[in-house]
Amino acid sequence: MRRYGIALVLVFLTVALAAPGVLHAQGYSLNDLIERAAEVDGQVVTIRGEAVGDIMVRGERGWVNINDGTAAIGIWAPAEQLRQIRHTGRYGVRGDTVEVTGTFFRMDPMHGGELDVQADALVVATPGAAHPASLKTGRVVWALVFALTATLAVILLRRRRWEAM
Amino acid sequence: MKRPDKTGADLLRNLAGIGLEISLTVLIMLVGLLIAIFVTRGSF
Amino acid sequence: MRRARIRELRVMGYYVGLIVVMLSALMVIPAITSSIQREWPVAVDFFLSAGLGATVGLGLMFLAPEGARDLTWTQGMVTTASAWLLGMMVCAVPYYLSGHWLSFLDACFDVMSGFTTTGLALVQDLDHIADGLNMWRFLLTWLGGQGMVVLAITFFVRGLPGAFKMYVGEGKDERVMPNVIHTARAIWFVSVVYLILGTVILTSTSISIGQAPGRAFLHGLWMVMSGWSTGGFAPMSQGVVYYHSLLFEIVTVVFFTIGSFNFSLHWALWNGNKKEVFRNLEVLAFMLTSTVLVAISSWDLARAGVYPTVVTLFRRGFYNLISAHTTTGFGTIYARQFALEWGPLALVAITIAMLIGASASSTAGGFKGVRVGLVFKSIVQDVKRLLAPEQARLAERFHMGRETTLDDRIARSAMSIILLYIAMWLVLILLHGGYAARFGWDLPSIIFESASLTGNVGLSAGITSAALPSVLKVAYLVAMWLGRLEFLSVFVLAGYLLKGWRKA
Secondary structure: OHHHHHHHHHHHHHHHOOOOOOOOOOOOOOOHHHHOHHHHOEEEEEEEEEEEEEEEEEOOEEEEEOOOOOOOEEEEEEEEEEEEEOOEEOOOOOOOOEEEEEEEEEEEHOOOEEEEEEEEEEEEOOOEEEEOOOOHHHHHHHHHHHHHHHHHHHHHHHHHHHHHO | OOOOOOHHHHHHHHHHHHHHHHHHHHHHHHHHHHHHHHHHOOOO | HHHHHHHHHHHHHHHEEEEEHHHHHHHHHHHHHHHOOOOOOHHHHHHHHHHHHHHHHHHHHHOOOOOOOOHHHHHHHHHHHHHHHHHHHHHHHHHHHHHHOHHHHHHHHHHHHHOOOOOOOOOHHHHOOOOHHHHHHHHHHHHHHHOOOHHHHOOOOOOOOOOOHHHHHHHOOOOOOOOOOHHHHHHHHHHHHHHHHHHHHHHHHHHHHOOHHHHHHHHHHHHHHHHHHOOOOOOOOOOHHHHHHHHHHHHHHHHHHHHHHOHHHHHHHHOOOHHHHHHHHHHHHHHHHHHHHHHHHHHHHHOOOOOOOOOHHHHHHHHHHHHOOOOOOOOOOOOHHHHOOOOOOHHHHHHHHHOOOOOOOOOOOOOHHHHHHHHHHHHHHHHHHHHHOOOOOOOOOOEEEEEEOOOHHHHHHHHHHHHHHHHHHHHHHHHHHHHHHOOOOOOOHHHHHHHHHHOOOOOOOOOOOOOOOHHHHHHHHHHHHHHHHOOOHHHHHHHHHHHHHHOO
């Protein structure tokens, strides 16, 4: 009896996973989504990317833009899930890498025809961190050198004009 | 033609000009909107 | 004879040096921005670049000979074209030092794209760029829109006897005011007022859509600078899509459309001449062409199901068409979507919009509406003459600020420049054709991209990238430069150099 039970579960799982409209597209990069927009339109996808810029909460849901190095796409997600994000990418900061599962739209009618993902689930997969860039001594030296040469040039130019008068 | 001037009348005239330019742009947008309504037969 | 020539070169060198010094001094602005934002390495890079540029520029100024420093027409144009070229290299230094550009050529490309208010970009990892660097990108765009010569005229009032000749070399021939210095000031006045107004409005908009106030201010300022100058750069890699806001899009349309108008029109309207709107040839031409092209593209996009509803058609169809027609280059869809989703008819419509461009004596590119209007009128005139040759006809007139006779010389000049733009567009298409197989570009994309370059627009169908062969990057750079300066000064420069080489 148990064997039949297991077999039934297996059959059920196979059918469920193969059911149309549920595609866990783990292999898609964000650029893939743009390139294959017509094909993936309306399907549920799972994607990853670094949260960059601003998290724009607008009522109960909000936007975060994620960038995976190939492209950047807007994610429309519930506000509480967005609030998990601590770091967003900018100069000197690597943002949290988030994993999003949601419906991909080539032309989202809710958002005036944008290409976006409406997220059902958004989690922070890898937290980001600040990584401040350090000053390069060589550059500072050159900056001072050129400041000097420029000042010298100004003085010489001024003197030349003075002499010409 | 006048140089940029700081008298009240001039500033008002400038503002009127700005208003007119913004109106022109709004007109262009309205035309675009009307065209969109027409070609989609009002599908909102 | 040689003495005179050397003297001539020294005078031109002096003016080029002056402009380079001015550009280097402007680097103080991004340097301060980076300092405020504590982006120390970037601040150092800007100080370094400023010092280097100033040294080079001041060195050139040393060349100035004794006595008068007036310029002939030829010299004025050569100076302008040269200043843009040398200025480009000096301004590219901070970009290159940042590491966000893969080569110095890429850095120069983005500088030229900014100067010419095109908006195509080769920058890498824009989403992590320093605020100081973004400030430089938008400052160059805003200033490039006004024109470097205009900038120089405004600030170096005393020492510019050859001012007007350089001004014309920059592609502006509207005499907004009898005195070129007053014209330059008037242009600045209008630009600064709209900058302040636009920044206030767009910053408020950004805050209302969820951006933090500090970032909202920077983005507001930058997008106004980019929109007003019909540039096309945006602070984030997604462009206007980043904001996900209809309100934001509408505000940008207002500012970039107004920014595409002729400066003479601004000045006329700001001085109470309301009738100008109804009589001005360019306004009428633009209303006509934009309506027709929006209609064609909208019809095609709706029919094909690309954007089937009013809102989507307005935000993704109309917006991009108007962005193209004003040669701004803000896009509400991703570059490749033009290639993948738009049908041929819509693409043709937007290509034509890019080529026609917007108004003369503005920041916009393309043939310019006035030329299209003039050519149209002169063809009508020719047809009328053919139909009734015996009848004595009054010469056709046109209205741009004032009534002018449409004589053959004017008509011919308009047609010649249009032909030059078309020729450049075709040459670009040919060049792309050579590489199409290697990169997998289709013809519609090539035609689109070439038009975007020709009109200094900045929309892309996905061809522009750092992976382009250097030959094409250089071609793009030259095309942007030629398009912005409306060919004349660059041709004069080439002719001048050729003559010099032949004599030697």
